[in-house]
Amino acid sequence: MTVRDLRYAPYEGVSRSHWHSVWAIARNEMGITWSYFRTKLLLIAALVIDVIFIVLVFIEAGVINLMSEGPNAVTELTTAPVTAYVWLKLYGLILLFAATGCGTISHDIQAELMQFYFAKPLKRLQFILGKALGLVLVGATVTIVPGILIFGLRLAMLARTDLLGEALAQCGSVLAFELVMLVTFSFVILAVSSLTRRSGYAVLSWLAVIFIPDLTALIVGQVVDAEWPHLLSVTANLTGVFDVMITRTHDISVWAPPAAVMGIAAAAFGIVWWRIGVFERL
């Protein structure tokens, strides 16, 4: 055996981008999710809803054009179809994440892959951001991407009308809401996924996190006959954020739903931070 005389100095090598690692993890996550047959099936199902809304955009533009000259001319856009769109996207995303997102960390734990990650020059924040970005990008395929197409088409159809400004505000609100929803759900998914090595348990936990507060809010709301129990529900808080964005009003307070959503996202991030810390230092 040849032994050489080496004198090691503290590392001062080439500084490499942290974002390469984040993007590598996100891309890997997208690749894994895309490899599932159920992902493709759900994306096709989501596409059907999008096609329906594209047809509705044409119908809306046709009706507005038809009535533009008469006494019943449309002077303002209704928010009902946009709210329906948002609700469909909300539950569509819950379903997509239940089917494809819950194994994002639990699978890594089960397959003993965490030791590979943290034996690399990878920081906890990079790991979490990479996983979250992967989920956001997967979720964007059923929310933001069709949102841009549908509401972009709507803006084009209403470009020469007085309703353009209002349509633009609705478009902005929908896209901003979808981004808030994606980020919040991604961190909640990461939190439930990091708590177990069984993806099945993560799916159950995810559905529980969404639907148990919904049911609780419904029951308590009926009993006390008040609006505040809606603040217990994740979905009601998210749609509350959308209501605030689109109407600038809320039944309780314009600050309550955004604060609740931020609290949920922060709590979820805290759980992931703690759990990944456990694996980082075993």
Place this chain on the structure above:
Amino acid sequence: MGRTRPEATVVLDRVTRGYGSVIGLNDVSLSMYPGVTGLLGPNGAGKSTMMKLLTGLMRPGQGQVKVMGESPFRNAALMRRLGFCPEWDAFYRDMSGFEFVSFLTRLNGIERKQAEEMATRALVKVDLRQKMDEPISTYSKGMRQRTKLAQAIVHDPDVLLLDEPLNGTDPVGRKIIVDLIRQMGEEGKTVLVSSHVLHEVEVMTRNIVLIHRGKVLAEGEIQNIRDMIDKQPHHIVIECTQPRRFATCFAPFGDVTQISFTPNGFVVATTDPDACYERIPRLALDNDVKLRALTCSDNDLSAVFRYLIG
């Protein structure tokens, strides 16, 4: 001009690490230098704990761990100079070997194209060029071990930590891995190879550390240990096609003291492991038997430890 003693690249200073009430490592002090060092001990001796401490995956309860003068715990910069091949089979099984190694290379903060070039080079080094685009789920145990080794050497680390790298490998894979480890040692890298089989380590290095129940029992030249171990029968677990027919081929040899069957193959007990290891591939070839895995039980080493600790 006399050769100067190189600086120790890996230093453990009175390191203790427990898991609740169970002690993984107990007051271990050790220095390792460039070249290959074998870390020997039966299952549960503390080898993997030591590996995790050195890769910064674990913090010592007491004492200090230094790799190239720095603590490895949460030291991202140091991780760029360190390669780790874990014991467990941990993969994204739908990925190809190439995708898996490229992905892990990118975690070093390296851009995609460069990572892919590095991954290809590493996979060629471990002789996986032909199969590197096939899913890992179709790989044999030996090929999976080589994939893990490829991701450990891909960034040309100065310190290489290999946890049971020969576990379950076939004779061809074993030779490739052994040659690569020896080559890295000769290049001046610090390579720590853990194993529970003395014979495996012996072909890579003369320098070993014996660990048992979290304590270092002995360190230094392998020959002393070898003399002790030769007195014990050595058990080789063979997984292959037609195990009953193949097992009968071993019966005529005088060094074979016992043959027993397992669900997937059989175990040969031999007093001359060198001759037996040489014989296995030749007999397999002569008898048209396909070898799936060769592993060594740690019964023989445990016997040496029992001898050492009285």
